[in-house]
Amino acid sequence: FVSDERLAEQVKQARADRLPIVLVHENDPAFGGCPFDYVFQTTPQELIAGLDGHAGLYKALAMSFFPGAHREVSLMLLAKELGAT
DSSP states (O other): OOOHHHHHHHHHHHHHTTOOOOOEEEOOGGGTOOOHHHHHHHSOHHHHHTTTSSOOGGGSOOEEEOOGGGHHHHHHHHHHHTTOO
8 A cells, every 4th residue: 555645756756757647536445446526635736736847637537447347348448548459
């Protein structure tokens, strides 16, 4: 498990290094999912607003991971976003 502060620092470094970032929102509580507004509440404001010299972190839409029958489709969409063909 990575602390919130450490994760924020890793995201800042990835952005500084111009690495692509894919946002994924887990909806299934069995996999640690949470309401999306919790993500906004816990994300440092400087990343949301883009105060680190980059566009706001949530300018790109987060991909939603859904449970049940939708899980497989969610995984396929993520794979495609990461370059699978």
